[in-house]
Amino acid sequence: MNTWNQLLTQQGARGTEQAPQLFRDFGRTLTAAELADGFAAPLTDLGLIALNGEESASFLHNQLTNDVEHLGQDTARLAGYCTPKGRLLATFLVWRNADTIFLQLPRAIQPALQKRLQMFVLRAKTKLSDATESPANAVVLGVGGKQADAVLSTWFDALPAQAYGKLDHPMGTLIRVGDAFGAPRYQWLTSAETAAAVWPVLSAKLAVGGNDAWQLSSIHAGVPLVVAATQEQFVPQMVNFELLGGVNFKKGCYPGQEIVARSQYLGKLKRRTTLVTIPDAQAAAGMEVFATADPEQPCGMIVNAAPNGQGGVDALVEMKLDAIERASVRVGSAEGIALQFLPMPYVLDPLDL
Structure with missing residues (x-):
């Protein structure tokens, strides 16, 4: 050392x-x-x-x-x-x-x-x-x-x-x-x-x-x-x-x-990355996320996640734009823990959203 x-x-x-x-x-x-x-x-x-x-x-x-x-x-x-x-x-x-x-x-x-x-x-x-x-x-x-x-x-x-x-x-x-x-x-x-x-x-x-x-x-x-x-x-x-x-x-x-x-x-681009908080300390990069409106297939993936000091993680999550718009997305499956969407620090392409 x-x-x-x-x-x-x-x-x-x-x-x-x-x-x-x-x-x-x-x-x-x-x-x-x-x-x-x-x-x-x-x-x-x-x-x-x-x-x-x-x-x-x-x-x-x-x-x-x-x-x-x-x-x-x-x-x-x-x-x-x-x-x-x-x-x-x-x-x-x-x-x-x-x-x-x-x-x-x-x-x-x-x-x-x-x-x-x-x-x-x-x-x-x-x-x-x-x-x-x-x-x-x-x-x-x-x-x-x-x-x-x-x-x-x-x-x-x-x-x-x-x-x-x-x-x-x-x-x-x-x-x-x-x-x-x-x-x-x-x-x-x-x-x-x-x-x-x-x-x-x-x-x-x-x-x-x-x-x-x-x-x-x-x-x-x-x-x-x-x-x-x-x-x-x-x-x-x-x-x-x-x-x-x-x-x-x-x-x-x-x-x-x-x-x-x-x-x-x-x-038109159909996928973007957005900022969320997840009340699940086990959520990690590479985990798939699912929109409740389309539960059979993943709508995206966690890009990065880090502990937020409140028992969960904050994360960047890549997903379909319609999933971002609906803001009803969960980790692991459509029955998993819900993502809570946070404001992004910059504007996603205004033509997208």
Whole structure:
């Protein structure tokens, strides 16, 4: 166990029996209200792929749903990686510095995704490597809520003004991601030494959570994350990915591009992802949901779910638009526990609803 993990464990960080170093929380689940006020969370379930070489950007540009060739060093963006049938294998947060392009994704699916990408490098001048535990990015801290800016200003003279802005700083890389609860959220990638130095201030001024807290904030930001249970289940638009800027329809080809474009331009989209709360702690990504008006077949699937501190979970659920309109949907079967629909943080396509 490294010194940083020891520090967190001494302060009550808890993982699971199978993965004790993937810290879910610090003894209790934070609520949405606490996240909205301000929180800090070590993120231990994310992996990082690094690409180096003069053709890294063009290689990724031909593999992902978003434009990588014109990605600047002061921005980050979402991007998807699809099968030839247009189904998402992964969703990434992508950014770069002068020498390296980084792809962030769930640690659990990183090895297989990295291996798959490597298969298509062929003669491209790029090299993929696992940067998850590289010294400069060894720790990822999630910080958000209305108090976040004031606390981060302890170390940063300026903060990214918009979502998906990025800055490089002597104390690490700071990326503003999608806002939640009307307040900014940031990922701070830094060394274990810097993390240990700043953690006493963060933990004194903000509510302290772990992976669960960050996932709950992402759910309330409406930002989907493809995990092992949901790989190859969704075309990007099903999880609102193009609404979040994760798909560029003007770039060249990539695996699944024809199907993704067809879904966009030929006919009305029939499925979207929406925000719900479920009074069932066992509800999880990959579980099917059923509309009471059509009980014989599932109308959708849970994309992401996280404990909400009230005995259940809040979740992003992909489903048919008519099921969203009727708002009578249950988990597991038409007789299961009912989903309670919550307002989305952004507008679904007004032509859809």
